[in-house]
Amino acid sequence: MDELQLKQHLRNKKYSKLEFLHDESEQHSNEKYLGYLYFLQDSRRDDTSSTLNKIIEKQSSLSQAYTYLGEIAASIYNTILDINIARIYFQEAISQDESNLRARWGLFTQTKQNDHFFAALSRSYSVDNFELINRYFIGWELNFNKLSPDNDWSLLFSVIDDERYKYKEHCKDLLALACYYEKQYEQGISLIKNTEIADPIVLKLYLNHGLISRELAASKLFSFQAISFLFDDHKAIYELYIKLKANSEDTYSKSTLMEIAFKAQEYAEVIKIFEGENVSLVQKGVKTHLIHQLAKMELGHKPSESTKFLAKHNLIINRDIDTECLHKALTINYYIWIMRTQTPNDNIESKWEYEIVQRLLNDYDLSEHYLYNRLNNLLSSLENDWEVNYRNTQINSLLKSIESHKATYNDITSYCAMEIQKKNYNEAIKALENYHDHNSPTIATTNLMGNALRCKGTLEEALSYYQNSLELMELHKEFYEHVIYNYLDTAQRLGINIEENRYKSLRNKFNEKLVESFSLKVHTTEKPSHLYKYYPLNINTLDALVNQYFYLPSKHQLNDPIEMPELEGIGETSLMDKNFRVCSFSNNSNSMLMWSHYTLNHEGMMVEYRFKGDLPKATGIEKVSYNPPQKRNMNRNKYIFNQFLLTKNHEWEYEKEVRLLSYKKDKLYFEDRNTVDFDDSKVNASIVAVTLGYKFPQSKFDLIKEIIHTLNSKRSPHQEKIKLKRAVLSEKNSFQLKYVPMC
Numbered sequence: 001m002d003e004l005q006l007k008q009h010l011r012n013k014k015y016s017k018l019e020f021l022h023d024e025s026e027q028h029s030n031e032k033y034l035g036y037l038y039f040l041q042d043s044r045r046d047d048t049s050s051t052l053n054k055i056i057e058k059q060s061s062l063s064q065a066y067t068y069l070g071e072i073a074a075s076i077y078n079t080i081l082d083i084n085i086a087r088i089y090f091q092e093a094i095s096q097d098e099s100n101l102r103a104r105w106g107l108f109t110q111t112k113q114n115d116h117f118f119a120a121l122s123r124s125y126s127v128d129n130f131e132l133i134n135r136y137f138i139g140w141e142l143n144f145n146k147l148s149p150d151n152d153w154s155l156l157f158s159v160i161d162d163e164r165y166k167y168k169e170h171c172k173d174l175l176a177l178a179c180y181y182e183k184q185y186e187q188g189i190s191l192i193k194n195t196e197i198a199d200p201i202v203l204k205l206y207l208n209h210g211l212i213s214r215e216l217a218a219s220k221l222f223s224f225q226a227i228s229f230l231f232d233d234h235k236a237i238y239e240l241y242i243k244l245k246a247n248s249e250d251t252y253s254k255s256t257l258m259e260i261a262f263k264a265q266e267y268a269e270v271i272k273i274f275e276g277e278n279v280s281l282v283q284k285g286v287k288t289h290l291i292h293q294l295a296k297m298e299l300g301h302k303p304s305e306s307t308k309f310l311a312k313h314n315l316i317i318n319r320d321i322d323t324e325c326l327h328k329a330l331t332i333n334y335y336i337w338i339m340r341t342q343t344p345n346d347n348i349e350s351k352w353e354y355e356i357v358q359r360l361l362n363d364y365d366l367s368e369h370y371l372y373n374r375l376n377n378l379l380s381s382l383e384n385d386w387e388v389n390y391r392n393t394q395i396n397s398l399l400k401s402i403e404s405h406k407a408t409y410n411d412i413t414s415y416c417a418m419e420i421q422k423k424n425y426n427e428a429i430k431a432l433e434n435y436h437d438h439n440s441p442t443i444a445t446t447n448l449m450g451n452a453l454r455c456k457g458t459l460e461e462a463l464s465y466y467q468n469s470l471e472l473m474e475l476h477k478e479f480y481e482h483v484i485y486n487y488l489d490t491a492q493r494l495g496i497n498i499e500e501n502r503y504k505s506l507r508n509k510f511n512e513k514l515v516e517s518f519s520l521k522v523h524t525t526e527k528p529s530h531l532y533k534y535y536p537l538n539i540n541t542l543d544a545l546v547n548q549y550f551y552l553p554s555k556h557q558l559n560d561p562i563e564m565p566e567l568e569g570i571g572e573t574s575l576m577d578k579n580f581r582v583c584s585f586s587n588n589s590n591s592m593l594m595w596s597h598y599t600l601n602h603e604g605m606m607v608e609y610r611f612k613g614d615l616p617k618a619t620g621i622e623k624v625s626y627n628p629p630q631k632r633n634m635n636r637n638k639y640i641f642n643q644f645l646l647t648k649n650h651e652w653e654y655e656k657e658v659r660l661l662s663y664k665k666d667k668l669y670f671e672d673r674n675t676v677d678f679d680d681s682k683v684n685a686s687i688v689a690v691t692l693g694y695k696f697p698q699s700k701f702d703l704i705k706e707i708i709h710t711l712n713s714k715r716s717p718h719q720e721k722i723k724l725k726r727a728v729l730s731e732k733n734s735f736q737l738k739y740v741p742m743c
Helices: 003-011 015-022 024-029 033-043 049-059 062-076 084-096 101-111 114-126 130-136 153-161 168-181 185-193 200-208 214-219 223-229 234-247 254-263 267-275 286-298 305-312 321-340 352-361 372-403 409-421 425-438 443-456 459-476 481-493 500-516 539-547 592-598 629-634 640-645 650-655 698-713
Strands: 530-535 549-551 580-586 605-611 619-623 625-627 647-649 657-663 667-671 683-692 723-729 737-741
Touching: 003 015, 003 033, 003 062, 015 024, 015 033, 024 033, 033 049, 033 062, 049 062, 062 084, 062 101, 084 101, 101 114, 101 130, 114 130, 114 153, 153 168, 168 185, 168 200, 185 200, 200 214, 214 234, 234 254, 254 267, 254 286, 267 286, 286 305, 286 321, 305 321, 321 352, 321 372, 352 372, 372 409, 372 629, 409 425, 409 443, 425 443, 443 459, 443 481, 459 481, 481 500, 500 619, 500 657, 530 592, 539 549, 539 698, 580 640, 592 650, 625 629, 625 650, 629 647, 640 647, 647 650, 683 698, 698 723
Parallel strands: 625 647, 667 683, 683 723
Antiparallel strands: 530 580, 530 605, 549 667, 580 657, 605 683, 619 657, 723 737
């Protein structure tokens, strides 16, 4: 029987076809047949001891017998799933006799682990066994990624230099690597220069260490390797393509050249290639057209009808992430161009075009694209220019009101704030002094005066005004976090030590007001004032339900490990504390994922709450924003409070989360405000409905009914009663839940 077929029968357990292996005459005809018989018996769970004894007799020792079996196993079991079979026999052979060189080389060939290679090489070289060295070491067997300075490079030099070693020409990459780790850089560079094609791992080490140029590295690679090797150097890739194309006219398509030229920012070349092709839109393809239009916009061309059409219509038939990102990029470019043609008569956030651009920039695929930073910078530039122009428009309008003596208090403070933003500090100071000549100073005007003086560098005078603003706040019990920040920050810059208890009091007030700045707004909830919370069924949930409170966990109790990330400017040594807590609600009233994640596989409940706006001290409420990790990292030092508490990775977007925030408080009681003497330490909220999960235990129905009955009995006649519902599978759609009333 053909040995290939024999091994296949062994792997497929076709035992009936292998009975001839028991024939001793067959065993004598082929020295491998005893090994095949052993693995036949092993596969059938038969006794192998007799066959093993025969193998030991022929191989002279147990160690050599296991080596023989390892070699047979390696020839039979060579897939990734069963490759360990041979390894086990080689390891057993070594455990029987550490000097067994065949077993050591066999172990290396099976594992490709560098430590096994150096162990086999060292022992073989110490006994001058070049027969085995030349059989197993040709020069490319090693895993270059796993080699390190700790390997025995001097041994490698000695072996390769020995005249008995046959494969010196195959070892140039390995020698160059050895030279790198042994710091024999000149010899290594010489080896690289004198080889036609070098290993990318070796080249990268020399390149990253500044020992060779990028051009030399690219010249020692195949073209496909060079392009991936120069992955972030688009200009070098483009030059390489041009060079390769010159050598072979038909090697690369025009569309490929366009794409590479675009990445290299050779926009004029992109347009030249595209417009030089006399073929139809269909033949050129959507991606090619997108690149062409983007190149034109990069060169400042006015968007054509084609640009407008491509930006507004997604013509991508087959899903291709790169093409989809190019379409999003063109749409962003187009709407940014539209906004640049508009007069800034309002904040840019009010523009629907801006909302589209922001939504697209929150796309995960786009955030990973090579154009993302460019697009983000494009929007930042627009935002800055828009803000400057809008501010100038507002200032001119406010100045006219001031000069005509028709300005309101808000006009004056807005004018001064804008002049400070424009760095026109003297104009702001002049306007504020004029106001103070005719009116009593206010919290806002003294704070603005402090801002203008601080920006001018007169910190002592600025601190005096901040002190006045602080005193007015305390007098009227009207606190603002930015005033506290300005006072404490300026004092710190001047090296003035504030009494410890005073500092702690102001720091606490700063963090309280920071949270309080987030109040319930119309846009906070999708169903007006209603939010939903998914609970597991446990004693804590029942306690919160009966006693009407929200529990606010700390950072370490949340399910996302990157919640409340470590950010500069937040912590015990900073003004902004990190001792904030959150209670999570959702605008998503029917989420299969949230039922699964938060109710212990549908065995819990969902509670619907109605919030009426009133919140206790040091408490706030706000929607969570969802951004790709790339964008979060770019903005990590902007709006750090929002980054810390109100931003999550885009994967969580389905939750539509709204957070009740507190400073230091871990429990907030709530009640429906229906009397004049409402307890303002409580959240003004009430339970609207309780929905039991699809798998809520029937044995607990009566308990929940009793709790709801008790809560309803405490409500006044004009207050709406709590509804009790249950989640069931919809009859119309068995993949969806619906909620039905319970009697």
